[in-house]
Amino acid sequence: MNQKIYRLIFTSLLVFSFLTASLPVGFAQTAAKPAATTDSAYAAGLAKIEEKTEARRKELGIPGMALVIVKDDKIIYMKGLGYKDFENKIAVTPETEFAIGSATKAFTALSVLMSQDEGKLSLDDSPKKYLSYFKMYDPDTDKNITIRDLLSHSSGLNRTDLAMVTGKLTRAELIQVAAQARPTAKLREKFQYQNLMFTAGGEIVSTVQKMPWEKFVPERIFKPLGMNNSTMSMKQMEKVTDKSFGYNYNFDTKETTRLPYRDIDEVAPAGSINSSARDMAQWLRFVLGRGSIDGKRLVSEKGFDEWLKPQMKVNAAGTVNYGLGWFLQKWNGLTVVQHGGNIDGFNSMVAMIPEKKLGFVMLTNVSASSLGGELMPIVWSNILDEYKPVEVANAAPDAIQSFAGKYHLEAASIDIEIKVEGDNLVMMVPGQPTYKLQQFAPRQYKLEGGPEGFAVKFNPEKGSVTEMYLQQPQGNYTLPRIGADGPKAATGSTEAARPLIGSYTSESSGRMAEIKDVEGKVSMVLPGQQPYALIEKGKDAFSLSPLPETYWLKVVRDATGKIEKVVAVQPDGEVGFKPAGGKPSITVDELSGKVIEAMGGEANWRKLTSRVSTFEIDLENQGVKATGTAYAKAPNKSATETNMTALGKPIATGFDFFDGTTGEEAYSFAPAEKYTGKRLEDVRLGSDFYSVLDWKSKYKSIDVQSISKCGDEECYAVAFTPEKGSKFTEYYSTKTFLLMKRDGVQVSSTSSVEVPFTLTYSDYRDVDGVKLPFKTVSFSNANGNIVTYLKTVKHNVAVDDSIFKPRKVN
Numbered sequence: 001m002n003q004k005i006y007r008l009i010f011t012s013l014l015v016f017s018f019l020t021a022s023l024p025v026g027f028a029q030t031a032a033k034p035a036a037t038t039d040s041a042y043a044a045g046l047a048k049i050e051e052k053t054e055a056r057r058k059e060l061g062i063p064g065m066a067l068v069i070v071k072d073d074k075i076i077y078m079k080g081l082g083y084k085d086f087e088n089k090i091a092v093t094p095e096t097e098f099a100i101g102s103a104t105k106a107f108t109a110l111s112v113l114m115s116q117d118e119g120k121l122s123l124d125d126s127p128k129k130y131l132s133y134f135k136m137y138d139p140d141t142d143k144n145i146t147i148r149d150l151l152s153h154s155s156g157l158n159r160t161d162l163a164m165v166t167g168k169l170t171r172a173e174l175i176q177v178a179a180q181a182r183p184t185a186k187l188r189e190k191f192q193y194q195n196l197m198f199t200a201g202g203e204i205v206s207t208v209q210k211m212p213w214e215k216f217v218p219e220r221i222f223k224p225l226g227m228n229n230s231t232m233s234m235k236q237m238e239k240v241t242d243k244s245f246g247y248n249y250n251f252d253t254k255e256t257t258r259l260p261y262r263d264i265d266e267v268a269p270a271g272s273i274n275s276s277a278r279d280m281a282q283w284l285r286f287v288l289g290r291g292s293i294d295g296k297r298l299v300s301e302k303g304f305d306e307w308l309k310p311q312m313k314v315n316a317a318g319t320v321n322y323g324l325g326w327f328l329q330k331w332n333g334l335t336v337v338q339h340g341g342n343i344d345g346f347n348s349m350v351a352m353i354p355e356k357k358l359g360f361v362m363l364t365n366v367s368a369s370s371l372g373g374e375l376m377p378i379v380w381s382n383i384l385d386e387y388k389p390v391e392v393a394n395a396a397p398d399a400i401q402s403f404a405g406k407y408h409l410e411a412a413s414i415d416i417e418i419k420v421e422g423d424n425l426v427m428m429v430p431g432q433p434t435y436k437l438q439q440f441a442p443r444q445y446k447l448e449g450g451p452e453g454f455a456v457k458f459n460p461e462k463g464s465v466t467e468m469y470l471q472q473p474q475g476n477y478t479l480p481r482i483g484a485d486g487p488k489a490a491t492g493s494t495e496a497a498r499p500l501i502g503s504y505t506s507e508s509s510g511r512m513a514e515i516k517d518v519e520g521k522v523s524m525v526l527p528g529q530q531p532y533a534l535i536e537k538g539k540d541a542f543s544l545s546p547l548p549e550t551y552w553l554k555v556v557r558d559a560t561g562k563i564e565k566v567v568a569v570q571p572d573g574e575v576g577f578k579p580a581g582g583k584p585s586i587t588v589d590e591l592s593g594k595v596i597e598a599m600g601g602e603a604n605w606r607k608l609t610s611r612v613s614t615f616e617i618d619l620e621n622q623g624v625k626a627t628g629t630a631y632a633k634a635p636n637k638s639a640t641e642t643n644m645t646a647l648g649k650p651i652a653t654g655f656d657f658f659d660g661t662t663g664e665e666a667y668s669f670a671p672a673e674k675y676t677g678k679r680l681e682d683v684r685l686g687s688d689f690y691s692v693l694d695w696k697s698k699y700k701s702i703d704v705q706s707i708s709k710c711g712d713e714e715c716y717a718v719a720f721t722p723e724k725g726s727k728f729t730e731y732y733s734t735k736t737f738l739l740m741k742r743d744g745v746q747v748s749s750t751s752s753v754e755v756p757f758t759l760t761y762s763d764y765r766d767v768d769g770v771k772l773p774f775k776t777v778s779f780s781n782a783n784g785n786i787v788t789y790l791k792t793v794k795h796n797v798a799v800d801d802s803i804f805k806p807r808k809v810n
Contacts, residue, residue, distance in 0.1 A: 037094070038448040039076035045382035046077045052378050053371075054081055061249030061776040063256055064092040065364040066277035067375075070284040071383060078277055084244035084365065086256055094277040095229055097365035101271045101341025101665070105198050106307075107217055108269040109151050109325030112206045113303035114220065120208040123148040123306065130204045133172055135179040141187040142456055145202060149187065149198040151324045152311035153203060156183035158192045158784050162622045164199075166644070166669045168651040171266045175200050177646050180623030184784055191314045195270040198325075202269020214270050224296050227284045230275040234261040237274040244365040247347015252677030252749045259345040259367070259671060260313075271343060280350065280361040284437045288339070288357050308337055308354070317550075332381055332471065340372045341755050344670075351376050352780075358383055368751045381455075400425050403443075403458045405481035407468040414545060416479060427456070431749060494522035495532035497542055500555065503706035503717070504577035509758065510715050512705060512729050512744050513577050515566070524553060524568075544568070562628040580706030584716055588702050591716060591732065592695045599692050600739035600770035606690075608768065609634045610799045614791045617642075621784025624651070636660050637804045638687040658687040659804040666809045678747045681725035698722065705729075710740040711760075726754070738764055738771065746780070755780055768795045 038046050046069070053697070057065055068075060080092030105517060115121050116527040124146050136142040141156050149155055155178075163169055163177045178196050185192060202213040214232045218715050222230050231237045238261060246259045264272050275283075286293040291304035299307070310321035310328055321328045329336050338351035345365060349372025352359030360379050362372050403425060406415045417428040418437075425437040427447060437445035437456065444457045457469040488622040497515065501522060504513045514525045515534070523531035524640035532544040532599045540555035556564045556576075568575045596602055610633045617626035628642035639657035643650065656665035658675070663683055668674035673684050685691070685698060695702055701721045708717050708731065715731035728744035738762050757780040761773035774790040 001724045013507050020355075024106070032166045033681075037075055039074065040656070041385060042071070042076050048251070048382045049077070049378055050079070050081075052709065053375065056371055056374060056675075057081060060366070060369055061254070061256060062366045062369055062371065063247050063249075064096075064244060065095060065371075066092050066096055066098065067360065067362050068094065068284070069282045069360040069379060069383070070281055070288065070358070072314070073285055073289065075281050076383075078281065080277070084242075086245070086247060086365075087258065092365075093242060095242045096363075097229065097231065097237050097240050097274045097276050098344035098348065098365060099234070099237070099246070099271075099274050099341070099343050100280070100350075100363065101343040101346060102195075103339050103348050103350045103457040104271045104273040104340040104478055105151075106325035106339055106350070107221060107273060108198055108202045108213070108298060109307060110221065111213065111216055112147065112151060112201055113299050113307055113324070115205055115208050117300045117303050120603060121147065121204065121597050121696075123151075127200055127204060131172075131200060131209045133176055136183070136201060137181060138183050138186070139181055139547040141183060142682075144187055148311065148324075150201040150204075152322050153191050153194050154188045155194055155197050156185040156189060156192070157181055157194050157197070158184045158621050159782055160195065160622050162195055162619065162644070162783075163646040163651055164195060164264075164270075165262075166652040167263065167266065168649065169266060169646060171199060171203060171268075173647055173649075174266055175203065177623040180646070182620045182784070184621055189310070191312050195267055198270040199267045205269075209324050212270075212729075217273070220480065221298065222279075224285055225293055225297060225301065227275065227279040227282050230273060231514045232268065232274075233265055233272055234263045235265075237261070240274075242276075242307045243274075244346075244363075246343075247366050248345065248356070248674060248750045249366050250749045251751075262344040267715075271341060275363075277361060277363060280310060280363070283350070284352065284359040284361060288352060288354055288359055290354075320640060328549070331377065334380075334386040336376065338376065342368050347372065349373070349375060353380060353381075353384075356384055357576075359789060383773050408482055409470070409477060409479050415482065416468075416470075486543070494534050494542075496536040497522040500534070500566065502561070503580040503583070503708075505580045505706075505717075507565070507576040507578060510709065510731075510741065511758075512580070512708065512719070514705070580708040580717065582706075584707055586704060586716065588695065588704055588718075591718065591737070594737040595739070595800075596693060598771065600766075602693055604769035605693055608689075608795045609771065610691075610797055611793065611795050612797050612799065613793045616789045616791060618787045618789075619783065619785075620787060622786075628654075630690055631799050631803050632687070633801075634689040636684065636687045636689060637801070639803050644647040653809050655807055655809050657804045657806070658683050659801075660687075663804075664806060666807075668809045672806065672809075676749045678724065678726055679749055681722060682747065685722060685725055695720075707734060713740060715740050736764075739773070 006055050032498065053067060062082065063086035064080065064084050066080045069077040069079065078094045080093055080094060080096060083089050084092045084096045112121070116123060119128065127147055127150060136145060136157060142787055144507065145155060157178060158180055160181045164174055169177065174196055189585055197743045218232060231240065237243050248257045248259055252258070282293065291297055291299040291301065297376065306324065308323050308326060308328070310323045311324060314320040314322055319330065326337050326339055334349060334353050334355055336353055338349065341348040345367055347364045347366060347369040349362040360375065362375055364371060401420055404420050406417045414430050419426050419428060423446065427435040427437055435447040438447050438448045444455060447454045455471045459467050459469060466481055468481065470477045470479055479784050500515045501517065502515060504515065506513065515522065516525060518525065518531040523533045524530050534542040534546060535545050535554060537543050537552065540557070542553045543549070544551045544553055551570045554567050554569060556567060558564045563579055565578045566574045568577070613630045615628055615630060619626065624644055624646045626642050626644045628640055635658050637658060640655065642654040644652040652668045654667040662675065664672050664674040676794045679701040699720050700723050703719045705717045705719050707714050710731045710733070714734045716734060717731055719727065719729050719731055721727050724749055726745050728742060730739055731741040732738065733740050741761070742759040745756050749752050757778055760777045763775040764771045764773050772790065772793060776788045778786040
């Protein structure tokens with residue numbers, strides 16, 4: 001049951017990261033063919049890159065993009081693909097300007113390091129030394145934070161982006177908003193992406209250089225690098241002749257919509273730069289040249305090393321780190337330096353492997369594309385020598401016969417079989433299609449039709465093959481051949497895990513998990529994820545197949561041998577799940593009846609036909625407050641009006657509605673978004689005025705899974721699966737039968753991302769014979785806690801249907 005008794009506010013605020021179809025006929029090409037650069041020495045690899053990139057661009061609905069690749073200080077590829085003006089079909093060129101979003105952060109960090117080289121500041125100075133108004137909510141953080149912390153996302157604040165995107169506050173005011181935001185971690189406790197802290201870093205440069213950051217970067221960075229086609233704001237880019245428009249692509253409707261340019265002058269150091277492929281090639285050359293280009297050095301070697309040095313762990317295992325404006329990670333043992341960017345209508349990726357003098361920049365004109373991350377292994381594997389295809393004669397039949405056999409992949413507790421079919425080798429991986437192996441070097445093969453960057457090499461010893469070397473973007477593995485003296489073949493049996501079957505509750509989040517039989521395999525099932533088969537790897541230890549060996553499940557027992565909890569061990573840390581107890585004896589119908597009675601009874605609910613509520617909101621981790629009015633009308637119409645403030649100033653208004661069939665949401669700082677697909681179905685269920693009275697007719701299945709803890713209370717955990725909408729779990733008190741908590745996901749029509757959120761309900765009060773929660777807390781990783789307080793509730797008031805119509809929000 002979707003127990004939205006009143007219209008829920010802000011389960012999904014618009015957050016901008018600054019970072020992550022065939023075309024209709026009948027239009028003439030209105031630009032010359034895009035200029036292109038390719039290097040014949042890498043022709044085969046570049047052709048493969050372009051083929052895969054272009055195919056994926058179309059699949060992701062990206063109207064246009066520019067791609068440039070630099071190797072050994074030379075541009076080996078530079079081309080525009082698709083359209084910068086989708087409506088008029090005007091082609092992208094290497095000179096077309098795109099917004100690079102958060103790839104700007106590396107420029108800001110460089111400007112700080114250049115200022116340090118000049119003795120004008122130190123990374124270990126307090127920001128207060130240069131910005132008198134700088135203050136943090138937490139006293140210890142306020143006392144100890146440094147400029148280094150601003151540039152490494154270690155401030156303890158999560159994304160305080162809401163006030164920023166409204167465009168109503170000055171740069172200094174936005175930095176002060178951070179003082180109003182409650183931190184979600186202690187200083188340097190964990191990595192949390194933070195735009196306003198980078199904005200503060202840029203403002204410190206403005207102070208010590210006695211010139212605006214927007215002037216320092218063009219004069220001291222762009223000009224020496226020859227980046228003559230780069231701008232510092234959308235206002236500047238609008239005046240450029242060769243520029244791209246920005247777009248959204250709706251995966252539900254397959255529609256491409258142009259977006260207005262978003263001015264982010266107030267937070268420019270976090271993501272305001274615009275550039276072209278040709279200019280960004282100079283940026284690649286500079287970074288790959290260790291801070292020097294064509295004999296010009298802009299930053300000391302010591303400063304350069306600081307720039308690309310791990311400063312903050314992104315994950316607990318330290319396999320991904322953050323430098324100063326750069327993410328640092330590994331690919332096949334090589335260090336990758338990268339940063340993406342995302343802003344309304346634009347998405348970018350800057351990525352390099354300095355050790356190989358290789359890098360690329362991707363610029364696209366669509367919001368929140370995944371292409372940048374996908375391109376990295378594609379580019380690396382097709383350019384670097386160890387992955388570069390070469391023409392070799394196919395191995396003789398008797399030679400490939402010696403490669404056939406089974407090889408054990410301990411990381412996934414599976415066996416991979418190599419067979420000979422005709423004159424070819426094929427690879428058989430459990431649960432995957434059969435891959436034909438394509439030879440590209442002696443004893444080395446690529447997986448035809450397989451993921452990019454995967455290859456195998458057979459290693460002989462004294463004439464016989466004893467192991468297979470598996471190369472992949474996530475890391476390399478050695479698979480010993482199964483034989484008389486080798487490891488036993490993995491049966492894939494999960495029978496040893498059968499005693500674990502049951503429901504579990506996460507110790508950290510309270511979310512439900514299950515261990516159950518899935519198609520004959522005992523598997524762990526987490527919300528929104530594939531089942532993970534539990535294959536015994538030792539006493540009370542199980543692989544989570546098909547995850548790597550760094551992910552596994554251990555069982556913790558008490559002194560009597562009873563299961564105390566199961567613990568998911570992963571590189572980022574451990575997550576414990578406690579048994580939720582046996583399946584409750586109460587049926588869905590029985591529980592539904594008790595819930596209806598607890599909420600006031602069906603008769604009292606049927607007396608109500610409308611509701612008008614006023615509310616106040618505290619966005620605790622955003623430094624923003626809000627007030628508003630919610631309207632609901634039977635059977636399923638709803639709307640909300642919202643006014644937001646920060647530092648006591650009005651900063652934004654919002655309005656959303658559902659008229660029983662369609663709906664949309666709009667904010668003064670963003671275009672209206674029409675509900676489609678799963679989002680529309682979720683809103684439809686959430687707008688049902690009498691949802692408390694009817695569970696079964698609206699859901700494909702309802703399952704009372706277990707009894708679990710909700711704070712201090714025990715609750716029935718109930719899983720709801722709609723016919724078309726998103727699955728969710730609700731928790732009802734075993735004492736009062738009132739709704740205590742709800743776990744779900746917020747979906748989007750313009751992105752494949754699903755954002756998990758948790759709602760908790762409290763302070764139930766009687767209003768006209770029914771019970772309503774007067775306090776609701778919505779939590780998501782992006783927005784933190786959003787606390788809504790009902791102030792007034794009026795029932796059966798006249799609500800004109802004109803309320804449930806689109807309106808312009810100013």
